[in-house]
Amino acid sequence: MSLLVTGSIGVDTIETPVGRRDNVIGGSAVYFSYAASFFTPVRLVGAVGEDAPQELFKVFENRDVDLSGLEIRKGSKTFRWHGSYLRDMNEAETIQVDLNVLAENAPKIPEAFCDSRYLFLANTHPVLQQQMLRSIKQPKLVVADTMNLWIQTERKELIKLIGMIDGLVLNDGEARLLTEKKNLIQAAKEVLSYGTKFVVIKKGEHGALLVTDKDTFVLPAFPAENVVDPTGAGDSFAGGMMGYLSTQGHVTPATVKRALAYGTCVASFTISDFSLGGLQSTTREQIDQRWNDFKQAMSF
Amino acid sequence: MSLLVTGSIGVDTIETPVGRRDNVIGGSAVYFSYAASFFTPVRLVGAVGEDAPQELFKVFENRDVDLSGLEIRKGSKTFRWHGSYLRDMNEAETIQVDLNVLAENAPKIPEAFCDSRYLFLANTHPVLQQQMLRSIKQPKLVVADTMNLWIQTERKELIKLIGMIDGLVLNDGEARLLTEKKNLIQAAKEVLSYGTKFVVIKKGEHGALLVTDKDTFVLPAFPAENVVDPTGAGDSFAGGMMGYLSTQGHVTPATVKRALAYGTCVASFTISDFSLGGLQSTTREQIDQRWNDFKQAMSF
Numbered sequence: 121m122s123l124l125v126t127g128s129i130g131v132d133t134i135e136t137p138v139g140r141r142d143n144v145i146g147g148s149a150v151y152f153s154y155a156a157s158f159f160t161p162v163r164l165v166g167a168v169g170e171d172a173p174q175e176l177f178k179v180f181e182n183r184d185v186d187l188s189g190l191e192i193r194k195g196s197k198t199f200r201w202h203g204s205y206l207r208d209m210n211e212a213e214t215i216q217v218d219l220n221v222l223a224e225n226a227p228k229i230p231e232a233f234c235d236s237r238y239l240f241l242a243n244t245h246p247v248l249q250q251q252m253l254r255s256i257k258q259p260k261l262v263v264a265d266t267m268n269l270w271i272q273t274e275r276k277e278l279i280k281l282i283g284m285i286d287g288l289v290l291n292d293g294e295a296r297l298l299t300e301k302k303n304l305i306q307a308a309k310e311v312l313s314y315g316t317k318f319v320v321i322k323k324g325e326h327g328a329l330l331v332t333d334k335d336t337f338v339l340p341a342f343p344a345e346n347v348v349d350p351t352g353a354g355d356s357f358a359g360g361m362m363g364y365l366s367t368q369g370h371v372t373p374a375t376v377k378r379a380l381a382y383g384t385c386v387a388s389f390t391i392s393d394f395s396l397g398g399l400q401s402t403t404r405e406q407i408d409q410r411w412n413d414f415k416q417a418m419s420f
Numbered sequence: 421m422s423l424l425v426t427g428s429i430g431v432d433t434i435e436t437p438v439g440r441r442d443n444v445i446g447g448s449a450v451y452f453s454y455a456a457s458f459f460t461p462v463r464l465v466g467a468v469g470e471d472a473p474q475e476l477f478k479v480f481e482n483r484d485v486d487l488s489g490l491e492i493r494k495g496s497k498t499f500r501w502h503g504s505y506l507r508d509m510n511e512a513e514t515i516q517v518d519l520n521v522l523a524e525n526a527p528k529i530p531e532a533f534c535d536s537r538y539l540f541l542a543n544t545h546p547v548l549q550q551q552m553l554r555s556i557k558q559p560k561l562v563v564a565d566t567m568n569l570w571i572q573t574e575r576k577e578l579i580k581l582i583g584m585i586d587g588l589v590l591n592d593g594e595a596r597l598l599t600e601k602k603n604l605i606q607a608a609k610e611v612l613s614y615g616t617k618f619v620v621i622k623k624g625e626h627g628a629l630l631v632t633d634k635d636t637f638v639l640p641a642f643p644a645e646n647v648v649d650p651t652g653a654g655d656s657f658a659g660g661m662m663g664y665l666s667t668q669g670h671v672t673p674a675t676v677k678r679a680l681a682y683g684t685c686v687a688s689f690t691i692s693d694f695s696l697g698g699l700q701s702t703t704r705e706q707i708d709q710r711w712n713d714f715k716q717a718m719s720f
Contacts, residue, residue: 137602209602302437302509305645326626327640338640338718340627345605377720418638418718420677 123366124233125152126165126252127242127265127355128222129190130199131173134394135206135215138348144395145176147199148242148265151352154396155359155386156240157183158404160366163236165189165252167227169197169220179396189230196221209347210324211293229255238366240358241285243267246277253284261371263287263362265354271298283315286371289358291322304329305336318376320361322354330380337377342388342414349394353387356399360386360407385410423666424533425452426465426552427542427565427655428522429490430499431473434694435506435515438648444695445476447499448542448565451652454699455659455686456540457483458707460666463536465489465552467527469497469520479696489530496521509647510624511593529555538666540658541585543567546577553584561671563587563662565654571598583615586671589658591622604629605636618676620661622654630680637677642688642714649694653687656699660686660707685710 127149133142153162161184168176172192180187197220203212226248234257241249241264249264256262262285270278271294278298282288288311296302299310308319308331321329325347327340361376361383368375385407392398427449433442453462461484468476472492480487497520503512526548534557541549541564549564556562562585570578571594578598582588588611596602599610608619608631621629625647627640661676661683668675685707692698 303645303647305643309645323626326623327638329643336643336717337720338627338643339720340638340640343605343629343636343638345603345609347603374720381720415720417636420637420639420674420681420715 122163122236123156123160123238123240123362124163124165124229124236124256125149125156125240125242125359125362126227126229127152127240127244128199129166129168129172129176130201132200132351132395133202134349134351135204136209136349137206139394141349141394143173145173145179146201146351146395148355150176150179150396151355151390151399152240152242152359152362153185154179154183154399155356155390156363156366157185158360158386158402158407159363159382161186162363163189163233165227165229165233167191167193167196167221167224168199170194172198179400189227189233191227193221193224196224203351205350209350212351226251237261238362239263240362241265242355242358243270246270246274246281249281250277250284253281261286261365263289263358265289265358266294268294268297279314282311285316287318287320288316289320289322289354291324291354295319295321305331320380322357324350324353328357328380328384330376332373335373337380339380339384340418342384342410343417344388344391347391348398350391351395352390356390357383357387359383381411381414382407385414422463422536423456423460423538423540423662424463424465424529424536424556425449425456425540425542425659425662426527426529427452427540427544428499429466429468429472429476430501432500432651432695433502434649434651435504436509436649437506439694441649441694443473445473445479446501446651446695448655450476450479450696451655451690451699452540452542452659452662453485454479454483454696455656455690456663456666457485458660458686458702458704459663459682461486462663463489463533465527465529465533467491467493467496467521467524468499470494472498479700489527489533491527493521493524496524503651505650509650512651526551537561538662539563540662541565542655542658543570546570546574546581549581550577550584553581561586561665563589563658565589565658566594568594568597579614582611585616587618587620588616589620589622589654591624591654595619595621605631620680622657624650624653628657628680628684630676632673635673637673637680639680639684640718642684642710643717644688644691647691648698650691651695652690656690657683657687659683681711681714682707685714
């Protein structure tokens with residue numbers, strides 16, 4: 121079923137112990153869309169400046185990603201991020217960030233996209249996330265991501281958003297910052313009390329945690345020996361998760377669990393190369409194979 | 421089958437965000453023995469000073485733990501450790517340590533214990549670990565633990581020990597220190613190259629990793645909401661693992677995996693109270709129930 125994502129589209133410069141890449145394609149919506157497109161058609165909504173590199177469009181050439189919601193804004197510049205993992209492969213250090221077009225008005229969701237049933241609101245200002253959510257007529261499943269900046273500056277609006285959605289995806293540091301609880305299960309339960317049905321806490325190389333009011337599901341990361349570039353792992357995880365869920369037609373604890381395992385596997389391909397390289401050299405068959413390997417690697 | 425453990429027996433003072441306990445029972449061999457005794461009879465070998473508290477003996481009163489290898493050394497003092505988890509529940513900060521009897525000669529393994537088939541060499545000087553290993557006639561499975569101190573000061577002897585044993589259990593920081601590899605899978609493979617058959621890397625609240633030359637098994641920690649005192653979690657993990665394995669009669673990838681899950685569950689009881697309180701208020705039935713819950717909590 122129709123899956124819509126709104127989020128950032130950017131140009132990244134990345135340094136990791138393996139090497140450095142300048143001006144490569146990145147952004148939460150880009151990783152998400154590519155990852156989800158292994159499972160289902162994707163509608164991408166986002167904005168770039170008139171300096172957007174041509175490679176951005178080439179990346180999606182043979183993918184089932186509808187770019188009619190991709191706005192190329194005249195007089196604006198594309199979002200740029202320069203990050204380093206030289207100190208810690210599990211947490212990026214931002215060396216420079218130029219919000220550019222992300223600091224302007226939110227992109228408009230095309231009328232033709234307003235019937236989308238599955239919606240992923242990648243990290244942006246929670247008021248914009250609320251606006252975009254309201255323009256979708258009958259969503260079946262709405263999941264959002266967020267980041268430290270909004271937790272610190274727009275806490276009230278973020279908590280309001282959380283009460284409007286089905287699931288929140290965030291990383292362990294963000295969960296602790298949002299709830300002021302160190303224990304992640306306690307943190308997740310606090311987030312549930314804001315009115316969402318499930319919380320997924322991403323722990324990077326340590327896996328993920330799903331908490332609902334009835335259930336807790338723990339998942340290690342896929343045991344990856346060669347990590348080249350962790351950028352986009354969380355967005356790919358969300359993309360794999362939402363992509364799989366949107367093919368299932370119903371959202372149950374069982375489908376969400378399987379979806380998390382798919383997200384984990386897709387993310388493990390993302391981190392195996394710089395930028396989108398890991399996803400670009402992967403097939404749905406390889407993802408399914410890894411899903412089975414992963415299930416095996418944690419069964420007892 | 422007969423399971424022997426050699427390691428420390430001590431008196432701890434512990435500070436955690438939940439509270440503080442002064443002069444409580446602790447030590448690697450104590451946690452290990454209690455945890456393993458849910459599964460199988462245990463032979464404990466260790467030394468204390470003449471100041472050893474009476475509670476130590478009371479702790480094992482109704483457990484199937486043979487204390488005839490527990491040496492009460494005249495003129496010596498018991499090992500004491502004062503640790504704090506106020507900064508980080510996942511890593512103890514040592515406030516004070518008095519090695520006392522641990523800095524003297526190793527305890528002697530009683531003749532009657534030398535037929536033990538399962539042996540766990542809890543953390544001590546690797547030369548002493550080698551000596552104790554040599555006094556066991558026909559061990560079927562030998563697993564050792566170690567710590568930063570020996571990695572830094574007795575690296576050569578430690579690597580020699582690793583070549584003599586079947587499995588090494590160590591935590592993530594130790595694995596990285598020993599191998600100078602940041603990636604834990606790479607670190608585990610490096611340890612395998614020293615001549616052991618399997619490596620278990622404990623990641624505290626993030627679970628554990630088992631690596632053999634054929635297989636990688638990843639396991640999250642049991643999702644615990646209320647952590648009171650993490651002291652002894654790693655030793656309880658090892659105790660549950662070895663306790664279960666020694667009842668199986670054969671060591672296969674499948675039994676080792678199930679054993680790791682048992683270790684995880686036993687450790688989750690340990691951290692629910694100070695000192696041995698969590699283990700003391702637990703039954704084998706509760707451990708089995710948690711094992712099933714844990715299997716459920718990570719199945720998809």
